[in-house]
Amino acid sequence: MIEVSGLRKTYGDFAAVVGSEFEIDRGEIFGVVGPNGAGKTTTLKMLAGLIEPTAGTATVAGYDAGDPEMRHQLGFLPEESPLYEDMTARSYLRFFADLYDVPRDVASDRIESTLDRLELEYRDRRLGDVSKGMKRKVAIARSLVNDPDVLIYDEPASGLDPLTTNSVLEFTEELREEDKTVVFSAHNLYHVESVCDRVVIMNEGRIIARGSVAEIREEHGDTTYHVYSDIDLPETELTADGRHRAVVETMADVEELQDAAKAAGGSVTDIRTDEPSLESIFLELTGQQMPSPRTATGTDAASEAGGDDAEPMPDASEEPPSQPEGPQ
Numbered sequence: 113m114i115e116v117s118g119l120r121k122t123y124g125d126f127a128a129v130v131g132s133e134f135e136i137d138r139g140e141i142f143g144v145v146g147p148n149g150a151g152k153t154t155t156l157k158m159l160a161g162l163i164e165p166t167a168g169t170a171t172v173a174g175y176d177a178g179d180p181e182m183r184h185q186l187g188f189l190p191e192e193s194p195l196y197e198d199m200t201a202r203s204y205l206r207f208f209a210d211l212y213d214v215p216r217d218v219a220s221d222r223i224e225s226t227l228d229r230l231e232l233e234y235r236d237r238r239l240g241d242v243s244k245g246m247k248r249k250v251a252i253a254r255s256l257v258n259d260p261d262v263l264i265y266d267e268p269a270s271g272l273d274p275l276t277t278n279s280v281l282e283f284t285e286e287l288r289e290e291d292k293t294v295v296f297s298a299h300n301l302y303h304v305e306s307v308c309d310r311v312v313i314m315n316e317g318r319i320i321a322r323g324s325v326a327e328i329r330e331e332h333g334d335t336t337y338h339v340y341s342d343i344d345l346p347e348t349e350l351t352a353d354g355r356h357r358a359v360v361e362t363m364a365d366v367e368e369l370q371d372a373a374k375a376a377g378g379s380v381t382d383i384r385t386d387e388p389s390l391e392s393i394f395l396e397l398t399g400q401q402m403p404s405p406r407t408a409t410g411t412d413a414a415s416e417a418g419g420d421d422a423e424p425m426p427d428a429s430e431e432p433p434s435q436p437e438g439p440q
């Protein structure tokens with residue numbers, strides 16, 4: 113569904129993206145992760161045809177990224193998605209559906225069912241008066257008004273309260289069930305771990321790891337084994353709950369412990385594996401810390417309830433350039 117080859121973007125002497133290569137299958141949720149400045153947004157914008165690559169190619173649904181025909185197959189959610197605050201969710205989405213020439217009755221059904229699935233209340237409330245989480249959901253609904261096959265979401269759940277974050281991630285998974293292809297960038301590795309089929313980890317413009325989370329774990333992370341025995345051994349320590357435990361890194365070490373326990377007249381009673389989190393692998397690969405899920409999701413619950421965190425009125429020109437121009 114998406115093919116990227118030798119994709120590169122430079123600004124003067126600075127390379128924001130350096131020769132990316134990847135393919136994304138139809139119906140896949142594909143994560144692009146990395147620290148600030150890694151090149152995630154630049155990559156996504158090149159896929160969406162919003163930034164012209166300096167070199168290389170990106171094709172989406174068989175079209176070159178940037179081909180106007182491709183836009184009909186694509187829904188793009190920018191990292192910041194200021195909306196027309198004087199419109200309601202319904203009127204805003206109808207407006208975009210009209211711009212995409214979606215027949216009125218089809219648009220109404222699609223908009224209502226999308227808003228139902230996103231559990232969006234206050235559909236007739238002024239967008240300037242709704243919470244950040246609701247605005248994000250409206251922006252997500254906007255990405256679907258033309259029923260595209262490919263969704264490119266830049267940090268879809270960033271800065272949302274945990275409840276809204278879960279609802280957005282679950283919604284993303286539902287899109288996969290409809291055979292839509294979703295590419296999303298994230299700071300928060302928990303988001304990636306929970307929904308992505310495959311990921312690329314970027315750092316300083318380069319892809320430094322790729323694959324399913326399990327594959328990345330296998331290739332870059334060290335699994336440790338927690339071995340519990342019913343007898344004290346030189347390798348074991350006493351845990352808080354009074355058990356003898358050794359922490360080792362290979363199965364050969366586990367077998368040695370089993371032999372040692374047996375030789376001492378005891379036995380190994382339990383073996384648990386401790387898999388490294390994507391977060392710790394990421395830290396090792398990039399040397400950079402990612403925000404914890406708690407920090408990254410933020411706490412927007414109050415604003416979700418009260419809707420008193422209205423963002424400043426955006427200029428209409430701040431609308432993402434991938435979408436048709438709005439009312440001025």
Ligand SMILES: Nc1ncnc2c1ncn2[C@@H]1O[C@H](COP(=O)(O)OP(=O)(O)OP(=O)(O)O)[C@@H](O)[C@H]1O
Pocket residue numbers: 123126127128146147148149150151152153154155299
């Ligand atoms: N128009 C531009 N001119 C010059 N440099 C740019 C431009 N756009 C992006 N960059 C630089 O390219 C690098 C990659 O930026 P990008 O926005 O793609 O990173 P990112 O991984 O999305 O980061 P973040 O998580 O902070 O959004 C950054 O160092 C950024 O400063």
